[in-house]
Amino acid sequence: MTGLPSLDKRDFSAVFEAVHGHPPYAWQQRLLQEVAGSGGWPGGIAAPTGAGKTAVLDVALFHLALEAGKSPRRAPMRIVLAVDRRIIVDQAFERACRIRDALALATDETPLGRMAAWLRALSGDKPLHVAELRGGMPLERDWARRPDQPTILCTTVDQLGSRLLFRGYGVSNSMAPVHAGLLGCDALLILDEAHLSRAFEETLAAIARRRQAEGSLELPWRWTALTATPRAAASQLFALTDEERAEGPIARRLNARKEIELRQAGKGADAEAFADKAQALRKQLADRGQMAPVVAVVVNRVMLARQVFEALSQDADADAILLTGRVRPAERDDLIARWRDRLEGLIHDAARPLFVVATQCIEAGADFDFDAMVSQIAPLDALRQRFGRLARSGNRGDMAAPGIIVATKAETGKTATDPIYGRAPAETWKWLWDVAQQEGRKKVVDFGPDALDVLIESNPPGEGCTTPAPSAPPLREADLAAFAMTAPRPFPDPDPAPFLHGNFRDDAEIGLVWRGDIEAMLERLVHADARDDALAGLTELLALLPPRPAEALRLPLWAVQQWLAGGGAADKPLADVPASPDKAEDRGGERARVLRWRGRDDVAHVLPAKLRAGDVVILPAKCGGCDAFGWAPESTSPVSDIAGRAAAPYAGQRAALRLHPAVWPEGATPWAEIAVLLETGAGAAEMARATGLSGWREAAGVTLAQPYGNDPTVGVVLVAPKGLAEGQTPTEASLSATEGDEGLFGSEPLLLTDHACAVAAMACRHAKALGLKDDLVVTLATAGQWHDDGKADPRFQLWLRSIDGLPGDGPPIAKTAARASPARQRELRAAASLPRSWRHEVTSVRIAAARLTQGQAVADPDLLLWLIGTHHGHGRPFFPHDDDWDAHEMSLLDTPLPPAPGPDKLDFDWNGADWAGLMERLRARYGLWGLAFLEACLRLADHRASAGEVE
Structure with missing residues (x-):
């Protein structure tokens, strides 16, 4: 990377100001100095709410620019920030986009331009790619397009954790190793609001201990916890000093006064009670002269939030909106875009008051700034997060920001136990009541950050006031071995959920998608004589216009099963945090079946009991269950079909x-x-x-x-x-990888030799940009050159050429320009005598093994064979391959192939190991995630070459 402009730590302040319009805080500069100096990250970063903690993204990216070109590089290529909430406004994602856009426009003469030049040199493309995973779906993998691209990825614990454990929710089995490899190597994982995710924090620590062999790749991997209440040891903790807390804007937020009144209701606080208290706060602010305030109501259940919203919507003199995590992203974006200035406290002279009714989704990642707030009783840490959104930027004038906490006897009694929070709300209420100040007939607690810190220090509340945080089970070697088996998955298949949320939580989620044009086709599915044609039509339709995250409503599996069983009103335990309610009964019967989509190759009409985490259910619009504000299980009104809008970003290709x-x-x-x-x-x-x-x-x-x-x-x-x-x-989102038979089709017929050379060049470029050792660079390039050699099989060539009507002779091709329906492909395949259970990777491994046996040298022949065999995601550890020709002598590409078992057979032997044994040998050499990362380097090179990209 010679000839690039100079860049050093002193440029960070100028870069930061160029992007955000103001200089960094002192603690942000100090963090950069420490990270750049040591090359590592602290075990925890303690930054109070409002102190600009998402600037860790700026620090991490600038560190990567400083380390670009160094060997070994100490800064990870991918920066991943995850939080255990369904975020309404993902502040981190918006910040990342702002950084990306500023880098793209920067000139080389400025510090920001020099930073962009160093980042661009890594990928040879753009300085930064930004992506958001807010609900995985098959084919949604633009962030995983290449391993050498500087990337900021904003996501959730579910999406990050499931991918890291080779069980990505919504990720196909074949792509699971790619996602795991990219997150398990050359990545910085930042766990935001870590106090919400004790189980996943423990799992990350366990993974860090297991990552020993990955060191052979000399690629950095780090993780850190970002929270106001860290559990890291003092020696591992980065915390703000008193001087840093006293810095202007930070001090103004920390010193804000928030007078929160405790109100105990009698029998129960229904929606009307919360609405009345919100109206009372509105009147209180009006008496101060603030005629159009923003008043928030935060409750613990999605259905209660909707009921409060409906009550406040009756006020003709005010506006009301509902914010929950159970809403389709496209409609969520519309809602936030319309009300953003009011929600963030940027407008104080609006014409009408605004009521914002919300759930736990605003407790993290939402940069809101309310004038007043009513909250249902919750654990102390949850209340602290909620009231952190009250007067977030500091008080308006000299008056304290008002609020109310509402608790019922049912929530605070001696035997009260909440399905989500356990005894924590009752214990929190008792502590609040004891420490509150008596002001006339009111009991008041100051929830200002500094004031509450003093109160907690002088009157420790105890662990009982904290949201229950179940521990993760031990992550054993046997668990990791089972997770690594992705093709096929083992039986029984380990569940990643306990390692993400702890043993007693049930947070498995699926997506609901409503389509208006499938009603008649679904009706035909119940008739035996029309079922096959109807399912084939639905499969084709969903292949043409696949479900996209923007149109999918994410819900717990249990809630969907309950609703499908007819329990529309029975889902009141639904919240925006994990819960474990009773499972719904499966009523069975044909009418209960739903259309399940797991990608173009797996569309089925199944009973709800057959659904699993990460599935997508396609529903007819007429069935209801959703409106502009999200999940509405009681609604029977048709749901709007937004598939066209959700697909718009992908239309470039x-x-x-x-x-x-x-x-x-x-x-x-x-x-x-x-x-x-x-x-x-x-x-x-x-x-x-x-x-x-x-x-x-x-x-x-x-x-x-x-x-x-x-x-x-x-x-x-x-x-x-x-x-x-x-x-x-083509948009970044439209540049998809190739899987299955999709990889056989291109814009024109492509010679096998040309495709192999392109993949080898891509793989070599990836490996060199990453700073891998020369031996690995050569092995990856050779794997790229040989990976598709099995396609030279004459039966495969006859089949592929017949799709395009090409002559049967000529040099082998890797792709054809014509497309054929699945039924036509099967017909032509049979005509070519190519077995249905035949994988070219198996033949490619046999050819490569023969060449190695004949004396062709490569630094790591074990790895070479493995990369060739797994380049479509099969062979981990078994292949769906069966071919009688393997038992007969033949020659392909001038390489004699003796009759011998391939890697699909249990008696395959390569230097004393069968294929599963080879997996274990390589895992010991490169590590579980290191091996998957090397697979990703080859597979993503194949994907890019197949998409027509060139180096």
């Missing part, structure tokens, strides 16, 4: 438009005109022009698909395989 009356977009050509064209059999290009939709009028190579059935008047789907017009380039 490939786009699909449903011509169906149930989903035809407003503002397009009237449906009656489209229906006439369908009846007259208009062609795809004519239909695209007639839609009146921007982009589709000029789209090239448009085709028509008929997943709804043979009658085009019912509806068709327009497909633009090269994306929409208007000069768009």
Whole structure:
């Protein structure tokens, strides 16, 4: 990396100010100095709410720029921030986007431009990639496109933890090792609000202890906990000094006064009681002259929040919104965008008051600034987080910010036990009542950060006032060995949830997606004579327009099963933190079946009892259950179909438009005109022009698909395989990896030798940019050169060429330009005598083993074979392969292949080890995550080459 401009630690302040418009706080500068000096990170970072703790992202990225080009590099390539909440406003993600955009526009003459140049030199592409995982789905992996790209990833404990343990929620089995490798090597994992995630904190510590062999790669991996209440030992803790806490903006937030009144209700506090108290606070502020305040109501259950919202919505003189974590991201973004200035306290002269009703989702990651707040009784740490959003930037004038804590006798009695918080609310109430100041007839506690610290220090509340934090089970070698088996998974299959949330929590989630155009197809599924055709049509439709995270509502598995069983009102325990209510009964029967989607190759009509974490359920819009504010199980109104909007960011490379009356977009050509064209059999290009939709009028190579059935008047789907017009380039999200048979299709036929050279060059580039040792660089490049050699099998060539109608002779090809339906592919495969259970990777391993036996040298032949065998995600540790030809002598690519078992057979032998034994040998050499990372280096090179990228 010669010829790059100079950059040193003194540039951090100028870079920070160029991005954010103000210099860093003193503690942020000190953290950078310590991290850059030692190359490591403290075990914990104690930063009070409002002290700018998300600046750890700036520190980590600047450290990476400083370390770029050094060998070994001490700063990780990927910076991952995770929090155990369904975040309403992901402040960290927005900050990361701001950094990314500033770097992209910076000039080399400035400190920020020099930082961008060093980051860009790592990937040879862009300085920074930013991604957000807010609910995994198959094919959603733009963040995992290349291993040498500086990346900031904002996510949740579920998404990070499940991926790290090779069981990524919503990640296919074949891609699980790639995600695990990228997060288990060359990554900095930052656990935000770590006091919420004791179990995962313990699991991260256990993983750190297990990562011994990964050191052979000489790639950095770190993790740290970010919280106001850390458990790290003092020697491992980075904390603000008194001088740093006294810095202007920080001190103003810490010194804010928040007078919170304790109110004990009698029999119970229903929605009306919370609404009345919110109105009382509104009046109190009006008496002070603040006529349009923002008053928050925070409760512990999603359904109670909705009821309070409905009560406050009756006020014709005020606005009300509902914020929970149980909302579709696209609608959440609309809601926040509309009210952002009010929520963040940027407008104090609005025309109308605003009531914000919320759940625990605002306790972390939400940079809100309310004028007053009502809260349901909760553990002390939860209350502290909630009231941290009250007067967050400091008091308005000389008056203290008002608030109310409401508790009922049922919540505070001697035998009270909450399904989520246990005894903590009752113990917290007792402590608050004892330490509160008597002000006339009121009991008041100052929840200002500094004032509450003093109160806690002088009157320790005890562990009973803290949210229950179950410990993680021990992470044993046997657990890790089982997790590493991804293809196929072992039986019994270990559950990652206890390692993320502790033993007694049940937080397995699935996604609900509503579509308006599938009702008739779902109805045909219950008829035996139409079932196969209907399922094939649904499969094709979902392949053309797959579910996207922006349209998916994430819910606990138990809540969905309960609702599907007819328990619409029985889900009151639902909150925005993990809970363990009773399971719903499975009522069985055909009517209870739902459409489950696990990717294009796994669409099934199953009973709810067959659902598992990470699944996506596709529902007809008419079934209700959701509105603009999220989960509404009592609602029977049709749910809006937002699939088109959710797919918009992916349209640069490939786009699909449903011509169906149930989903035809407003503002397009009237449906009656489209229906006439369908009846007259208009062609795809004519239909695209007639839609009146921007982009589709000029789209090239448009085709028509008929997943709804043979009658085009019912509806068709327009497909633009090269994306929409208007000069768009593929978005980062649209650059997908290749899996299964999708990897066989390209824009034109591709020679096997050309594809192999491209993959080898990509793999070599990845390895060198990462700073891997020369032996590993050569091994990865050789694996790239040989990985697809099994495709030279004459039966495979006959099948692939027949798809495109190519002559049967000629040099071997790796890809074909034509596409065929799955049924047509199976038909042509049988005609070519290619067994259905045949994997080219197995043959590629046999060819490579033969070459090595004949004397071709490579630094690590064990690793070479492993990388070739697993480059499509199979072989961990078994292959879905069965071929009689393996028992006969043959020759491929001028390499004689004697009749011998391949890696799919138990009697395969490579230097005294079968394939599973080879896995153990390599795991001891490179580590569980190190081996997966090396697989990712090759596989992502294959994906990029298959997508047409070049170096």
